[in-house]
Amino acid sequence: xxxxxxxxxxxxxxxxxxxxxxxxxxxxxxxxxxxxxxxxxxxxxxxxxxxxxxxxxxxxxxxxxxxxxxxxxxxxxxxxxxxxxxxxxxxxxxxxxxxxxxxxxxxxxxxxxxxxxxxxxxxxxxxxxxxxxxxxxxxxxxxxxxxxxxxxxxxxxxxxxxxxxxxxxxxxxxxxxxxxxxxxxxxxxxxxxxxxxxxxxxxxxxxxxxxxxxxxxxxxxxxxxxxxxxxxxxxxxxxxxxxxxxxxxxxxxxxxxxxxxxxxxxxxxxxxxxxxxxxxxxxxxxxxxxxxxxxxxxxxxxxxxxxxxxxxxxxxxxxxxxxxxxxxxxxxxxxxxxxxxxxxxxxxxxxxxxxxxxxxxxxxxxxxxxxxxxx
Amino acid sequence: xxxxxxxxxxxxxxxxxxxxxxxxxxxxxxxxxxxxxxxxxxxxxxxxxxxxxxxxxxxxxxxxxxxxxxxxxxxxxxxxxxxxxxxxxxxxxxxxxxxxxxxxxxxxxxxxxxxxxxxxxxxxxxxxxxxxxxxxxxxxxxxxxxxxxxxxxxxxxxxxxxxxxxxxxxxxxxxxxxxxxxxxxxxxxxxxxxxxxxxxxxxxxxxxxxxxxxxxxxxxxxxxxxxxxxxxxxxxxxxxxxxxxxxxxxxxxxxxxxxxxxxxxxxxxxxxxxxxxxxxxxxxxxxxxxxxxxxxxxxxxxxxxxxxxxxxxxxxxxxxxxxxxxxxxxxxxxxxxxxxxxxxxxxxxxxxxxxxxxxxxxxxxxxxxxxxxxx
Numbered sequence: 001x002x003x004x005x006x007x008x009x010x011x012x013x014x015x016x017x018x019x020x021x022x023x024x025x026x027x028x029x030x031x032x033x034x035x036x037x038x039x040x041x042x043x044x045x046x047x048x049x050x051x052x053x054x055x056x057x058x059x060x061x062x063x064x065x066x067x068x069x070x071x072x073x074x075x076x077x078x079x080x081x082x083x084x085x086x087x088x089x090x091x092x093x094x095x096x097x098x099x100x101x102x103x104x105x106x107x108x109x110x111x112x113x114x115x116x117x118x119x120x121x122x123x124x125x126x127x128x129x130x131x132x133x134x135x136x137x138x139x140x141x142x143x144x145x146x147x148x149x150x151x152x153x154x155x156x157x158x159x160x161x162x163x164x165x166x167x168x169x170x171x172x173x174x175x176x177x178x179x180x181x182x183x184x185x186x187x188x189x190x191x192x193x194x195x196x197x198x199x200x201x202x203x204x205x206x207x208x209x210x211x212x213x214x215x216x217x218x219x220x221x222x223x224x225x226x227x228x229x230x231x232x233x234x235x236x237x238x239x240x241x242x243x244x245x246x247x248x249x250x251x252x253x254x255x256x257x258x259x260x261x262x263x264x265x266x267x268x269x270x271x272x273x274x275x276x277x278x279x280x281x282x283x284x285x286x287x288x289x290x291x292x293x294x295x296x297x298x299x300x301x302x303x304x305x306x307x308x309x310x311x312x313x314x315x316x317x318x319x320x321x322x323x324x325x326x327x328x329x330x331x332x333x334x335x336x337x338x339x340x341x342x343x344x345x346x347x348x349x350x351x352x353x354x355x356x357x358x359x360x361x362x363x364x365x366x367x368x369x370x371x372x373x374x375x
Numbered sequence: 376x377x378x379x380x381x382x383x384x385x386x387x388x389x390x391x392x393x394x395x396x397x398x399x400x401x402x403x404x405x406x407x408x409x410x411x412x413x414x415x416x417x418x419x420x421x422x423x424x425x426x427x428x429x430x431x432x433x434x435x436x437x438x439x440x441x442x443x444x445x446x447x448x449x450x451x452x453x454x455x456x457x458x459x460x461x462x463x464x465x466x467x468x469x470x471x472x473x474x475x476x477x478x479x480x481x482x483x484x485x486x487x488x489x490x491x492x493x494x495x496x497x498x499x500x501x502x503x504x505x506x507x508x509x510x511x512x513x514x515x516x517x518x519x520x521x522x523x524x525x526x527x528x529x530x531x532x533x534x535x536x537x538x539x540x541x542x543x544x545x546x547x548x549x550x551x552x553x554x555x556x557x558x559x560x561x562x563x564x565x566x567x568x569x570x571x572x573x574x575x576x577x578x579x580x581x582x583x584x585x586x587x588x589x590x591x592x593x594x595x596x597x598x599x600x601x602x603x604x605x606x607x608x609x610x611x612x613x614x615x616x617x618x619x620x621x622x623x624x625x626x627x628x629x630x631x632x633x634x635x636x637x638x639x640x641x642x643x644x645x646x647x648x649x650x651x652x653x654x655x656x657x658x659x660x661x662x663x664x665x666x667x668x669x670x671x672x673x674x675x676x677x678x679x680x681x682x683x684x685x686x687x688x689x690x691x692x693x694x695x696x697x698x699x700x701x702x703x704x705x706x707x708x709x710x711x712x713x714x715x716x717x718x719x720x721x722x723x724x725x726x727x728x729x730x731x732x733x734x735x736x737x738x739x740x741x742x743x744x745x746x747x748x749x750x
Contacts, residue, residue, distance in 0.1 A: 150560025185525025310559025
């Protein structure tokens, strides 16, 4: 960041911030470009870091031109997005968005270290964490570039896409309880097999999501009891993860799937007991920012596809605080959270180009003082 | 056994044998009535032992009458049927049927103790285990009473049934391998979900068995990988247990189910890899013995239902050695291999009555010398 001409600081939440502005024309307004510095254990190189480095590279490129901008640019490396250590995601962006929950400071990690102590040891300042919040009145926009972490761009043959929303999510745990019994001695018509009931519901979930545009639904966890080859499964526990950009559609889907589960359970004399583990509403990106990103993607010579993000990002938090836009970069085979995570250099160049066009369009839109035609 | 007037001995395989015969008319021919003395860990009181005690009670009753029989009666408590300690079932009955595999003697248990040493410590004689074999020429019949270990008799409202066959069994392990991926970012149409493929097959197995008379098929084991709520299951391993009294029907069913699995796998781009773990052919009870048991059940005032046993029994081994018949006694809720295993006293009395009629009919059929009308 310093080599790219930025002044650097760390805020109270451990976020790394590099600020660039025209030294002759200091600006009150700021464009924040960011993503996160942390990663999951045994993850890849690009999840988070790609967006931070794209911001740094963008400033480096812009600082070599004569263009004038009516805002400063701050590149932010958020301190903690994945939520691995304290089972709490978005610590950095929540602090910056003024939405940090101070009760988290007392939460301990596996070693019994509180978040407050960990933050202090890192150089942050838990007691003044509120100071990390930025004033939304002075933020022109938040922009985040991130690898897609999914296979759609590769499947479409496109390097980039604007993100219009980050899907909301419901996680359910479902317990199905039937009757056990000997696999050899219990005739088919006297069975109350919890696994065949679960299988029927798993297929209903798949069918339902396939027929619902923009929905993804996954049963990822299945625990069979007793899980022995010659005993009819008496109990199955499974977990459903259902996501959609429209919160009402998501709620209706969950209710309908539970209704179907209860119905098949009644027919099979197997109880169907759903329990909500987690609900997160969708986060919409700013419409104007998304339109500008689409135009910027087209400026870079790429067909401007718009995607819904099924995964969470700092942009979901920042979108509640200031006008936010998000750019996806194609990743190989949709693989993320794995050492095989991979992006093409040419795609990164296109992302940088689109981001540069975005900054130019934002400047044109924002200020009369802008002169962004210079080189 | 001694109290009931029998002479007792233990054979080289650890089987307990009590012999009763008319001391004035020693017989060469023998009727063997037996079941096993061992049980599974944390099992119930009746599995095996019920059949042994019914035999003892029968001899006790018969010995108080003046009836003469053209055969001796030997009550056998087989030493090892469940196969828990050495993962080898039917040790006692295989020795008596001359089918004991001597290589088993070197097999070790969890503590490293060989079967030979365990048998020796119990008072058996591994080196002369062949001496436990009985000469089939002198065995008039083998009769085994056993609790049903299933719910059919309770469902039919009947206390007893003759068993015409012990079903054959095929155990398969199936690996389904698809593609993993993030549950939020992989659209439904780009998925290769191994769990939804497995669910489809589990329902096909259920449908197939429901439509096949006398077949039971159970997927009892499911292992999902990675089994995490936000990751699409990339791999599923499951186990199928399929049983039928007709070996050809069973083979055809397994082949057809594998064909269906391969077909749905191809459609879903998920591999379907079945592996045979275990095949055991069906054991037919002797037709004449089964008919006589049906008549004896009717003699006891019970509608003579005939069942296929889905579970294995010593009778399956003995049926290959001498004319064998088997009688099922109703158990509560089909529960077995569990402390809740339960039979009604009145049902046991009816079983004893039917067995007494069986012995009488067998005597009438066997020997001109018989005089079984006396009291």
